[in-house]
Amino acid sequence: MRLYSTHSRQLEELPASPGPIRIYVCGPTVYQRIHVGNGRPFVISMWLRRWLRECGYEVTLVENITDINDKIYDAAQGASAKLAEDASRWYIEDTDDLGLGRPDHEPKATESIAEIINLIEELVGRNLAYEAEGDIYYRVARFAEYGRLSGQRPDQVEEQEPNPRKDDPRDFALWKATKEGEDTSWDSPWGRGRPGWHIECSAMAEKHFGPAFEIHGGGLDLVFPHHENEIAQSRGAGREFSRLWMHNGMLEFTGEKMSKSVGNVVSLRDAIDEWGRETLLTLFLGAHWRKPMDYSQEALESARSRADGFREVFRSRSEEGGSWEQLVEALDDDFNTPQALAVMHEWRDHELLRRGLDLFGLGSLAESDEAPPELHDLAVRRAEARSGGDFDSADRLRKQIEEAGWEVRDVAGETGYQLVLRR
RNA sequence: GGCGCCGUGGCCGAGUGGUUAGGCAGAGGCCUGCAAAGCCUCGUACACCGGUUCAAAUCCGGUCGGCGCCUCCA
Secondary structure, three states: OEEEEOOOOEEEEOOOOOOEEEEEEOOOEOOOOOEHHHHHHHHHHHHHHHHHHHOOOEEEEEEOEEOOOHHHHHHHOOOHHHHHHHHHHHHHHHHHOOOOOOOOEOOEHHHOHHHHHHHHHHHHHOOOEEEEOOEEEEOHHHOOOOOOOOOOOHHHOOOOOOOOOOOOOOOEEEEEEOOOOOOOOEOOOOOOEEEOOOHHHHHHHHHHHOOEEEEEEEEHHHHHHHHHHHHHHHHHOOOOEEEEEEEEOOEEEOOEEOOOOOOOOOEHHHHHHHHHHHHHHHHHHOOOOOOOEEOOHHHHHHHHHHHHHHHHHHHOOOOOOOOHHHHHHHHHEOOOHHHHHHHHHOOOOHHHHHHHHHHOOOHHHHOOOOOOHHHHHHHHHHHHHHHOOOHHHHHHHHHHHHHOOEEEEEOOOOOOEEEEEOO
């Protein structure tokens, strides 16, 4: 199987299966309900894990929850521990409702403080980091590879607000001394404080995988500085770190990135409640993981129609044709889910299609809806009315059935019928 | 300004040198008491300008446009 890596900017062949594939994905910073865009790396990584296991790999998926962050302090107003805990729970609840299962491990930054401090000490010991008034900063200029992942050259990075504690404006914080208004902090060799934004991922990846692993994932917007800094920390400390970098494209809302800072967000919770998990997953499936994805009314309606189309297949006769190999071909080529979706649309073999949909958590589309007995009574009465030529009664009965949320369809034969739940 | 991704028929979206993508929407037809569903038929698309080639959506160069990142971001 081949996957595109941001680092090499080309497709890379995965080691042959069977073999271990360790995947670390950057999960969300939790300070409110996550939005649909935050759900994309979760969905993609869960699908990828299923597919790699299908291919015979031994996959371990670690997806962190960052529960220490400036945003949390800002949003919590003195109750950051509580907010982080609540928001972590919302995240689990909302992604659970996608029906794709859970990653193998979901470490939290707050549960990895010891590892974080150890790693920082090591970086200080290697003279890659320095202390300044209780803060610890990474010395970017000392790490020759800095900028390799993002293609940024350190001297071209725009200068930010000057921070007098930094030797160099490009240096980034590994540890921040506690400031007023911050209600969560830990002891460290440099006094009370808390980790900077990037160090937790380096520490947690190593905690679960050791010095090297196969795949690191996350949103495209994390390439710089987040992942660049992770590389600086981990490789600076002598670890090989990730071999392949997968960055998923952003969700767009009227041509603009869906982002909390832009304010054009739809929560995953609302999206699931309004459209259902099947429509949402079908929408995700129709966009290649590396490309931007349009989240719009039209796109959702189209996805819903596609999902309904699969339901229809299971309502008609199963027919031979199509092969699993078609799906393998699509997914082995950079995990091309839009191609996989196109392939499945051609399948009329129930068993084959169900297996394909199952892979993406859409096996529920194969399940038929069982109408309540009273609707069957109405449908039978309608069929009788029809065969007796009483079409006024038949139409009235059909309307009654529709009002109950179901659709009655005639099936070959005078009294045959099918009841279908309207969605 | 720097780094990167991308521009395919009404819309979404595969496709990296020659062969049908697929879906959604739409039109016509078959079927049907009428419907619904299904099935059949219908679109000759690849931003623009050059170049390479027997052959280019696909390779090369340029132009225009969109999007992301450049220390809050999935």
